[in-house]
Amino acid sequence: MIVSIGEGDRIAAVLDDLGRLLARPLVTLERVRLCKRDGVKLAEPAHLPETDPSGLGVWQKLMVYTGEQSRHDGHPVHHQLVRALRTANAAGATSPRGIFGYHGDHRPHGDTFRQLRRRVPIVTILIDTPERIRRWFAIVDELNDEAGLVTSEMVPAFRATGPAGRRGGLHLAERAAGGA
Amino acid sequence: MLTGRISAFEFPEVLHKATKLTVYVGRHERANGRPAYEAVVGLLRERGESPGRRCSSAWTEPPTVPAGAPPSSAVTPTCR
Numbered sequence: 001m002i003v004s005i006g007e008g009d010r011i012a013a014v015l016d017d018l019g020r021l022l023a024r025p026l027v028t029l030e031r032v033r034l035c036k037r038d039g040v041k042l043a044e045p046a047h048l049p050e051t052d053p054s055g056l057g058v059w060q061k062l063m064v065y066t067g068e069q070s071r072h073d074g075h076p077v078h079h080q081l082v083r084a085l086r087t088a089n090a091a092g093a094t095s096p097r098g099i100f101g102y103h104g105d106h107r108p109h110g111d112t113f114r115q116l117r118r119r120v121p122i123v124t125i126l127i128d129t130p131e132r133i134r135r136w137f138a139i140v141d142e143l144n145d146e147a148g149l150v151t152s153e154m155v156p157a158f159r160a161t162g163p164a165g166r167r168g169g170l171h172l173a174e175r176a177a178g179g180a
Numbered sequence: 181m182l183t184g185r186i187s188a189f190e191f192p193e194v195l196h197k198a199t200k201l202t203v204y205v206g207r208h209e210r211a212n213g214r215p216a217y218e219a220v221v222g223l224l225r226e227r228g229e230s231p232g233r234r235c236s237s238a239w240t241e242p243p244t245v246p247a248g249a250p251p252s253s254a255v256t257p258t259c260r
Contacts (some may be wrong), residue, residue, distance in 0.1 A: 002203040
């Protein structure tokens with residue numbers, strides 16, 4: 001899958017071409033909030049209520065788009081992020097590697113045949129309650145100080161299953177006005 | 181979620197600000213004679229080069245979930 005973040009009208013303008021390019025196009029569109037770009041803070045994650053009007057839990061997701069080559073204090077940003085979040089007792093964070101990508105005016109990057117270091121894109125994802133996401137964003141903000149993109153979005157349902165049992169459910173909470 | 185004639189979609193007001201577009205393609209799917217993921221990223225970048233038509237980023241992930249279950253409270257993008 002390919003993920004792209006942009007202004008709505010710019011995304012809309014590309015749908016026509018995507019429809020012609022792919023034999024069976026399948027796309028999703030979601031509202032997000034752009035929190036940081038290239039180390040510059042643009043907005044805090046939206047302050048969402050912990051529950052919707054009917055009492056269903058509301059969750060929030062941070063996505064941090066960096067690259068294998070992105071560094072903080074000489075170490076890969078995604079390693080630093082996951083370590084710092086774990087130390088702070090965040091419930092979980094995942095950093096899957098991508099294949100190929102670009103951002104802004106930068107050239108597309110991915111692995112090539114002859115190279116010493118990997119240059120693939122990486123996205124670090126964390127989901128938690130809105131109150132805790134505000135705490136984790138402070139860590140993301142501190143460590144993601146040079147490159148990449150940080151977005152937040154509302155998650156209307158969350159279910160985690162593990163050795164300790166099952167948490168959350170799959171009933172969709174009502175979306176807060178303007179929440180992302 | 182949009183399928184088929186996606187160009188006919190009329191954007192709701194809430195998507196006029198920052199929007200996340202996710203395009204789903206198969207690992208072996210091809211478009212214009214090259215891997216579909218490369219063609220889509222190329223298209224997004226090409227459109228971004230026109231003034232005022234920039235998609236801020238594109239990120240491509242392998243289409244399969246890695247082996248091994250993620251931690252109980254963590255997710256991968258394919259589990260959404």
